[in-house]
Amino acid sequence: MNLNFFLGMDRKTFEKGLRPVKKGYIPQGDDIIFHSYRYFNGINSRFHIFTNFEDGTTDEGWGIFYDIYDVIFYKRSGEDILSGFPLNKFSSGAYDKNITVRKKSHDYQYPNRYENWLWKGGVNKQDAIPYIWKGLPKIYLNWNENPFEVK
Numbered sequence: 842m843n844l845n846f847f848l849g850m851d852r853k854t855f856e857k858g859l860r861p862v863k864k865g866y867i868p869q870g871d872d873i874i875f876h877s878y879r880y881f882n883g884i885n886s887r888f889h890i891f892t893n894f895e896d897g898t899t900d901e902g903w904g905i906f907y908d909i910y911d912v913i914f915y916k917r918s919g920e921d922i923l924s925g926f927p928l929n930k931f932s933s934g935a936y937d938k939n940i941t942v943r944k945k946s947h948d949y950q951y952p953n954r955y956e957n958w959l960w961k962g963g964v965n966k967q968d969a970i971p972y973i974w975k976g977l978p979k980i981y982l983n984w985n986e987n988p989f990e991v992k
Contacts, residue, residue, distance in 0.1 A: 842871060842892050844910055844940040852914055852921035858976020864957045866973075868894040868907070873974035876959065887913045887926045890940070897948050904950035905958070909943045 847855070859875065868874055871892060878888040890910040897904030911926035915936045924936035949958050959971040 847923050850923045859972040860975045862971040862973050875972045902952040903955040906946050906948050908945050909947050911943050
């Protein structure tokens, strides 16, 4: 999936499109789930996008496959701007010009039963809250000057 429509989006616009995921929700197909995002606290660190979901249930139990993307907010002209996280550790910047897949078809399997797997992990409880993208993928070059947004 091409997620580059997020590139250059400011934090305020980005957060307008997020909704918390309710426990028990099983992502489907092209859902865009954000994991380990420190919602509204202004910390500039890497977080993850999960998408391209497929059922991975086997005789051993419930499972799911998904792609993982790494993204980050970086400061530009005093604003937090969304960017890809550089996969190349020797990259000259703290961001990348594309959002590229880190792991394709990553699997999660919990033997014999379904668990609220999206809430697993994270440094603290706030990190583990997943969010789903409910905003529309509006295509324009400058997210800070959205011609369609009522001010």
